[in-house]
Amino acid sequence: MKNEAIEKAISICGSQVKLSQECGVSQVSVSFWLNGGGINAKYIPRIVKATKGKVTEKQILHSLANLTDN
Secondary structure, rough: OOOOOOOOOOHHHOOOHHHHHHHHOOHHHHHHHHOOOOOOHHHHHHHHHHOOOOOHHHHHHHHHHHHOOO
């Protein structure tokens, strides 16, 4: 199951590579996040900043909660 908030962040940034560069992680890490892997809390503000607030902390946390509920 895909993480909807990360999917939106990738769309806003233009690619997994661009989001990874903004967050200071590898593209593989972004792919892991997208495909339901956990996200270290220190990266959540970086994702918000990379999307200029279009993806919020609340949206990211909600997406993570939805992944664990299913």
